[in-house]
Amino acid sequence: MEKTEWYFEYEIHKNRPGLLGDVSSLIGMLGINIVTINGVDDRLRGMLLLCENNEQIRRLESILNTMDNITVTKLRQPSLRDRLAVRHGRYxxxxxxxxxxxxxxxxxxxxxxxxxxxxxxxxxxxxxxxxxxxxxxxxxxxxxxxxxxxxxxxxxxxxxxxxxxxxxxxxxxxxxxxxxxxxxxxxxxxxxxxxxxxxxxxxxxxxxxxxxxxxxxxxxxxxxxxxxxxxxxxxxxxxxxxxxxxxxxxxxxxxxxxxxxxx
The missing domain is CATH 3.40.50 (Rossmann fold)
Structure with missing residues (x-):
């Protein structure tokens, strides 16, 4: 099955130790690969993800919405601006x-x-x-x-x-x-x-x-x-x-x- 790329970005409300690890572990448990990760602007973090089906993304979004320290700002097919934001750390x-x-x-x-x-x-x-x-x-x-x-x-x-x-x-x-x-x-x-x-x-x-x-x-x-x-x-x-x-x-x-x- 051909894998699909997604752009995932979230805003950090309280950057506690281990937050990135928790998010990354969740993504891995759902069988989603992280292609690239970087800070975007001041309090945003962006990732390019690779998954096999849309159900994985729906489950990820559902769980992320229950987390208090972050807010999902973007979860979509990556645009050129998204790819460059992850690559350069700014939009x-x-x-x-x-x-x-x-x-x-x-x-x-x-x-x-x-x-x-x-x-x-x-x-x-x-x-x-x-x-x-x-x-x-x-x-x-x-x-x-x-x-x-x-x-x-x-x-x-x-x-x-x-x-x-x-x-x-x-x-x-x-x-x-x-x-x-x-x-x-x-x-x-x-x-x-x-x-x-x-x-x-x-x-x-x-x-x-x-x-x-x-x-x-x-x-x-x-x-x-x-x-x-x-x-x-x-x-x-x-x-x-x-x-x-x-x-x-x-x-x-x-x-x-x-x-x-x-x-």
Whole structure:
């Protein structure tokens, strides 16, 4: 019989010695395997469980509800957020109103890279936007996630090393296994129609596209934020506001070029 994974999380009211052992022993007595266990945030503990049938989970939940020192907060099929919470010991922050928006701070780059790598591993079309102020680590995180996912990354527009604006791809660059990286500011402010023809072509590919500065990108194109599957926000701190005031300064850049320090 094929085993099923479950995510079990509980809140600790009184962390007495031996509490974790009692919970783990109960799980073992019911014939359920513990795959991973970790503290999640401050007073939560999460586990990935492996069981043979749902009856085991129902019995576990029934017994746990009689325990005074803990409260079951989650007992469900694990989502990507659940798996990463156990792996990293913290939850990815998700916008309460816009469920496709996820928030990170620079101290959580490891969690961000892991999150994006898991998204990159999934086949098919995905459009991901990433917001953030200059030099916060947007492009580096995308590249690192591509490496973790064993995917090839391809800059369609960028300022990471030098200004890049592609107007065509060679045959081997068309691949479902590629991660196409697009800088929304460069594409909207410095690119010509040939570049945009290429972008429209890439958008039709069954692969992952990551667009930095998605708000600028949609403001000057036929695409909207509704077209994005995920929006990621990366800040230096929780209090930092993501603004685009620097764009007005760049419009007056007489050289006509941006550097990696602009974005």
């Amino acid at each position: 990815i922050q998700r916008d309460a109103d816009d469920k496709k928006t996820f928030r990170f701070v620079r101290d959580e780059l490891g969690l961000l890279v892991d999150f994006m790598a898991e998204l990159f591993k999934k086949d098919g079309h995905k459009l991901i936007g990433i917001r953030g102020m200059p030099r916060v680590g947007k492009t580096e995180s995308i590249v690192a996630s591509s490496v973790c996912a064993n995917k090839r990354w391809l800059f369609v527009s960028s300022t990471l090393i030098k200004q890049t604006i592609r107007s065509q791809l060679i045959e081997e660059e068309y691949s479902d296994n590629n991660i196409y990286i697009i800088d929304g500011i460069v594409s909207t402010m410095r690119a010509n129609e040939r570049h945009w023809q290429l972008l429209r072509e890439i958008m039709q590919l069954p692969s992952t596209k990551v667009i930095e500065h998605p708000d600028v990108f949609v403001s000057q194109s036929e695409y909207t934020l509704d077209d994005f599957d995920y929006i990621i926000e990366l800040r230096n701190s929780d209090e930092e506001e993501i603004t685009y005031e620097v764009i007005d300064e760049m419009k007056g850049n007489s050289s006509g070029h941006f550097s990696m320090f602009d974005f």
